[in-house]
Amino acid sequence: xxxxxxxxxxxxxxxxxxxxxxxxxxxxxxxxxxxxxxxxxxxxxxxxxxxxxxxxxxxxxxxxxxxxxxxxxxxxxxxxxxxxxxxxxxxxxxxxxxxxxxxxxxxxxxxxxxxxxxxxxxxxxxxxxxxxxxxxxxxxxxxxxxxxxxxxxxxxxxxxxxxxxxxxxxxxxxxxxxxxxxxxxxxxxxxxxxxxxxxxxxxxxxxxxxxxxxxx
Numbered sequence: 001x002x003x004x005x006x007x008x009x010x011x012x013x014x015x016x017x018x019x020x021x022x023x024x025x026x027x028x029x030x031x032x033x034x035x036x037x038x039x040x041x042x043x044x045x046x047x048x049x050x051x052x053x054x055x056x057x058x059x060x061x062x063x064x065x066x067x068x069x070x071x072x073x074x075x076x077x078x079x080x081x082x083x084x085x086x087x088x089x090x091x092x093x094x095x096x097x098x099x100x101x102x103x104x105x106x107x108x109x110x111x112x113x114x115x116x117x118x119x120x121x122x123x124x125x126x127x128x129x130x131x132x133x134x135x136x137x138x139x140x141x142x143x144x145x146x147x148x149x150x151x152x153x154x155x156x157x158x159x160x161x162x163x164x165x166x167x168x169x170x171x172x173x174x175x176x177x178x179x180x181x182x183x184x185x186x187x188x189x190x191x192x193x194x195x196x197x198x199x200x201x202x203x204x205x206x207x208x209x210x211x212x213x214x215x216x
Contacts, residue, residue, distance in 0.1 A: 001038040001046075009050050017046065023060055025049050025067065072143065073109030086111050086119030086149055110143040119149065120156040129165035130155055134172045178205060 005012055020026055021036070026045045028036040038046075045067065052058040052066070069084035086109070111119065117127060130136045135155060136148050144152070155168060182201045186194050 001043060004043055005046060005050070008047065009054070012050065020046065020049055023064070025060065025064060069115070072111065073146075074111065074115065086115050107146055109146045109149065110139070110141070111149065112143055113138070116144050116149065116152055120152045122152060122156050122159070126156075126159055126165060127152075130168070133165050133169045135165070135168055 001017070002012060002014060017026075021028065026038075026042050026049070028038045028042045031037055048067070049063050052063050058066070066084055074084035074086055113124075113127065116122070117124060122130075127136070130152070131138065135151060136144065138144055138148075155165070158168065159165070182198060185201060186197050189197055
């Protein structure tokens with residue numbers, strides 16, 4: 001492990017690695033005899049920690065928070081100091097709902113309230129309103145998932161036009177009714193067939209809404 005990192009970090013010592021291990025920044029697998037076994041992921045985490053210390057002068061607390069964020073699916077920020085941030089939404093959220101995501105957003109991304117606020121530009125009070133009206137539902141682990149991030153981006157756009165969170169409540173109620181309908185239609189198929197059927201149901205819904213809006 002030291003040999004793999006020596007070229008980038010010639011001053012790295014085993015005691016330094018043990019210290020980072022004790023701080024919980026890297027957790028190598030232990031063999032039955034207690035020997036630490038560092039896999040590729042462990043080496044990558046060590047490289048990240050050492051790079052942040054050397055190039056960005058981050059304290060261990062900030063590095064630990066960044067590692068936790070990466071583990072929850074966040075990405076390096078393109079600007080500022082490069083700390084992790086929530087992924088940006090797809091170009092067209094409506095189309096993204098009917099297609100396989102292609103923007104690289106991890107399906108299992110998990111973000112806390114502060115990260116959601118930074119990612120969407122929502123005000124804290126607006127987030128509280130969206131939660132109270134049922135548009136956003138935080139998980140038992142006190143984090144939001146990828147679908148919540150997409151909803152929050154769409155809601156933030158609507159709020160910027162003067163729409164209030166209470167006006168969005170009917171969308172939640174309509175979605176719940178449609179979910180029940182889709183679940184009934186997809187009760188039989190499984191796997192890829194069920195996923196495709198769900199996509200087609202969403203595509204039909206979107207087409208009907210757009211068709212009616214076009215006629216007006």
